[in-house]
Amino acid sequence: MTTAALFILLFGCMLLGMPIALALGLSSIGTILMFSNDSIASISLKLFEALSKHYTLLAIPFFILSSSFLSTGGVAKRIIRFATGLVGHIKGGVAMASVVACMIFAAVSGSSPATVAAIGSICIAGMLKIGYPESFGAGVITTAGTLGILIPPSIVMLVYSAATEVSAARMFMAGFLPGLLMGLMLMVVIYIVARYRSLPSLPWVGFKELLSSGWSALGGLMLIIIVLGSIYGGIASPTEAAAVSAVYAFGIACFGYRDMGPMKEQPWFKPGESLGAALFRNSWQITLALPKCIFDRDVNKVLMDAAKVSIMLLFIIANAMLFAHVLTTERIPHHIASIIVELGLSPWMFLIVVNLLLLAAGNFMEPSAILLIMAPILFPIALQLGIDPIHLGIVMVVNMEIGMLTPPVGLNLFVMSGITGNSMGWVIKAALPWLCLMLVFLGLITYIPQISLFLPEYIDKLKGY
């Protein structure tokens, strides 16, 4: 009865087009008022505490901030140059380079559609120029772009750990190998296709160019190194690492790369300037420019963009915690779990059900919304069936990746259709073979938990637990 009321209210409100945060809040409060004795004052307190008691949640706005500083075309261009130097000379190398670029940019930006937009708009044009079929490039990049939520740091993983109280640091460790594996799988398939269809490759650029492009991409790469290094090494929590990365991203975007902000288009070295003079000029220029950032238009825009997304996400999370509270007090997951046990469903069958459920949901809702609704339900059931919560988290994230490739909500499809100017149908067809590869990957991740669990367990062992 309670369960029915909760879900009917929730889905009813969502169908009406209400913002998901409000739909979650209203259905939870409504159910509590109808079926339990909690006072409304205590519910209000719970809503506030959802925001003021969870230090890990703060990582979300900080990571969003750092990614909005670095999710720019300029950064994408540098990463692509480096990736092309790295693998461009292999057969099918240009497509492989776009996969590598997607992996790096995905880690920096943490967003899949942004990755597709940035890498896609540069790489597809490049691939067309040397004679790749457009649909091939479009399919590869639409799919590789989904890595944005799997390769850490990932905002979707933070949302999962907020919904289930699984350690975000461990999620970040768990996502790393699956992300690499998926990238490798894509590249192997590209290589085979390129051999078969004899697609062209670029000449080897030489070590000098590789080093210089690596140096120019280092600004973005360092972000990954800082974040993952400090989290894996156990010296900082994800929240602290996120704050450092936000400040670092600001510094790199405004003073390192100078793609935006008060020092835009000021070169590090003017022609004919000596090293000492350049250092001197740059240091006083940076000192002068620092206070100017407060009123700078670019910086303010990045700030507001990040604030908007953070507020939206955190507001949903706060309301989702009310929802999770109702689920726990009404023991809804517990009831479902006992039904599942009675049916004699084994863990692997349960995982199939999870996959089907999430794939279906992925067709209609945004990843973070799905996670916030489904994770509190699936998590206790999985625990009872002896499935590792980290493994479940990675399975859910990979499902969300696939959701970005399936209509009608598949964000990556929309972006790709926008970039290439082709119809949605064309993009869906281009992405279809790669979608099948993703399904194989999903199978691997679901039934070989060691892929996700190896790294977190290995790091635990290193630390001597």
Added chain:
Amino acid sequence: MFLKIVNKIEEGIIALFLVTCTLLVFVDVVMRFGFGKAWIWSQELTLHLSAWMVLFGASYCLKLGAHIGMDAFVKIFPSLGRKILTGIACVLSLIYCWLVIYGAWIYLGKVKMLGISLEDLRFIPTWVAHSILLIGFIFLGVRLLILLWTVVFGDVEVFRHADEAKESMAIVEELKKEGMV
């Protein structure tokens, strides 16, 4: 003009919350690694600032249409049907706001009566620190009323939701403008 100023003030406050939060945690990390010291009040302050940012900003995001939701179902209907469904959704949202406002009012009253203050920032009474729950939801209610008004008398048909795909296209525009594509 007035609306423009309100807009600027709202943006300023939100940005200030975000920047202060980030810098507080950053400085905390630097202090811990550089000097082996830490401010005990830093974490509580950061958490409250972020709560203020979210609750204060929720109504601003509603105005911008930055929340996410599903509009596929509503869009099946013709104009009038859309308006009716969105109107119902507005009223339901208002009921939610009212419930939280009512609850927050009782809660804040009780906390004020008890006279308790925050754990680490002892000079701030809890009811002041938590008052944003009331303020934020009042703002949200006002924005919902405005939205309801425009649904009934204006030309708004559905809730505006954030579209991450469309926002990502900004990067493409930027690249095109700089002639990189």
